Amino acid sequence: MRPTRLLAPRSYSTALNRFRVVEVGARDGLQAEKKFVPTEVKVELIDRLSACGFSTVETTSFVSPKWVPQLADHNEIVKKHKRFNGVSYPVLVPNAAGLKNALATGVVEEIAVFGAASDAFSLKNVNSNVEDSLKKLLEVTKIALENNIRVRGYVSVVVGCPYQGEVKPDVVAKVADKLLEAGCYEVSLGDTIGVGTVNSVTKMLDTVLKSVPANKLAVHFHDTYGQALANVLVSIEKGIRAADSSIAGLGGCPYAKGATGNLATEDLLYFLKGNGFETGVDLDKVVETAKWFNSAAGYDKWSRVGRAISNKKDAQTC
Numbered sequence: 001m002r003p004t005r006l007l008a009p010r011s012y013s014t015a016l017n018r019f020r021v022v023e024v025g026a027r028d029g030l031q032a033e034k035k036f037v038p039t040e041v042k043v044e045l046i047d048r049l050s051a052c053g054f055s056t057v058e059t060t061s062f063v064s065p066k067w068v069p070q071l072a073d074h075n076e077i078v079k080k081h082k083r084f085n086g087v088s089y090p091v092l093v094p095n096a097a098g099l100k101n102a103l104a105t106g107v108v109e110e111i112a113v114f115g116a117a118s119d120a121f122s123l124k125n126v127n128s129n130v131e132d133s134l135k136k137l138l139e140v141t142k143i144a145l146e147n148n149i150r151v152r153g154y155v156s157v158v159v160g161c162p163y164q165g166e167v168k169p170d171v172v173a174k175v176a177d178k179l180l181e182a183g184c185y186e187v188s189l190g191d192t193i194g195v196g197t198v199n200s201v202t203k204m205l206d207t208v209l210k211s212v213p214a215n216k217l218a219v220h221f222h223d224t225y226g227q228a229l230a231n232v233l234v235s236i237e238k239g240i241r242a243a244d245s246s247i248a249g250l251g252g253c254p255y256a257k258g259a260t261g262n263l264a265t266e267d268l269l270y271f272l273k274g275n276g277f278e279t280g281v282d283l284d285k286v287v288e289t290a291k292w293f294n295s296a297a298g299y300d301k302w303s304r305v306g307r308a309i310s311n312k313k314d315a316q317t318c
C-alpha cells in the first residue's frame, strides 16, 4: 500500500478553528477499572470536569451491573451531579431496558448508543452480532427521540478488532450511516483497542466520508500504541472537528482485551492549542482535576502533559 502523506500541522482558517472535546473519563475511563471508585468521587469528578469548560461530559452507563459493576451506581450518579448551563451529560445505553432505567431517573436528557463494526466484538460486548445489535440500537434511538432525548452514536473497533483482526471500512460506514439515519446527531468512530495508524485511519475515514459529512463525525482514539494524536491530526485534515478523550488517559473497554487508556484529554488539549484550535476548555483546571482525582480515588494515573505541567508548577513553588 502507498503510504499516506502526513501533512504537517499548519494554521487553520479561523472559521474552522473551533474544536469540540468530549470528555468521557467518568464513563469510558472508569468502566473497566476493577477497584470501585466511590460514587461521591465520581460525582465530584463530573462536577469538576463541568467547571473546566467542556460542552459534553459523559457521565455513566445504563448497562447491566453484572457486565460492568463499576457503573452499577448510575442512578445515583445522574441524580447527584450538578448540571452546568450549556453542558450536556450523555449516558451510555445498550438496549431498551437501559433506556427505560435512564428515563425513569427523570433527569437524563441525552444518551449514547453503541454499535460495532465486527460481529466478534459485538457478541462479546453486547451479546448480539452487528446486525442484531443495530436493530436494538435503532429501536432505542427511536424511543429516545420520541421522548425528546438527544442521541449520540458510537461505532466501535473501526480499524481493528481484538477477536477478528482486520475490520472492513465499508461496515464502519454502513453502521455510521444507519445511526445517523435513525436520528443520532453525531457518530463517534472508536478505535477501541488503539491499533489505528495514519494509514488505516485514513483508509477508514475516506470510506466513511463518502456517505457521512465530516461535521456529523467525531473520533474516539485509544492510545495503546501511542498513535492517537497522529490519528487526530489525520481526522482534522479530513475536516472532523470533534474528538473524545479521557482525563489522565483513564480508560479501556472491559470487552476489548488489551485496550488501554483513551487518548488523554490533557494531551489532546495541548495539541489542539498548539495547532491553533479553540476548545473553550481550561487545560490547567483539567490538570488540577486529574491531580485531585488521583488523591481522592487512590490512583496514580497521569497524562504526559498533565505530568509535565504539574512537575513544572511544583518546581516553581519549591
Ligand SMILES: CC(C)(COP(=O)([O-])OP(=O)([O-])OC[C@H]1O[C@@H](n2cnc3c(N)ncnc32)[C@H](O)[C@@H]1OP(=O)([O-])[O-])[C@@H](O)C(=O)NCCC(=O)NCCSC(=O)C[C@@](C)(O)CC(=O)[O-]
Pocket (backbone or CB within 6 Å): 028, 031, 061, 062, 063, 064, 065, 067, 068, 094, 095, 097, 098, 099, 101, 114, 125, 126, 127, 154, 155, 156, 157, 189, 190, 191, 192, 220, 252, 253, 254, 255
Ligand atoms: C446489553 C447487555 C445488557 C445484554 O446482555 P444479555 O445478557 O444478552 O441481556 P439480557 O437481555 O439477556 O438480560 C440479561 C440480564 O441483564 C439484565 N439487563 C439487560 N439489560 C440491562 C440494562 N441495560 N441494565 C440493567 N440490567 C439489564 C436483564 O434484566 C437480565 O437480568 P437477570 O434476569 O439475569 O437478573 C449486556 O451485554 C451489557 O450490559 N453490555 C454492556 C457492555 C459494555 O458496557 N461495554 C462497554 C461499553 S462499549 C465501549 O466501551 C466502546 C465505546 C463506546 O467506548 C467506544 C470505543 O471505545 O470504541
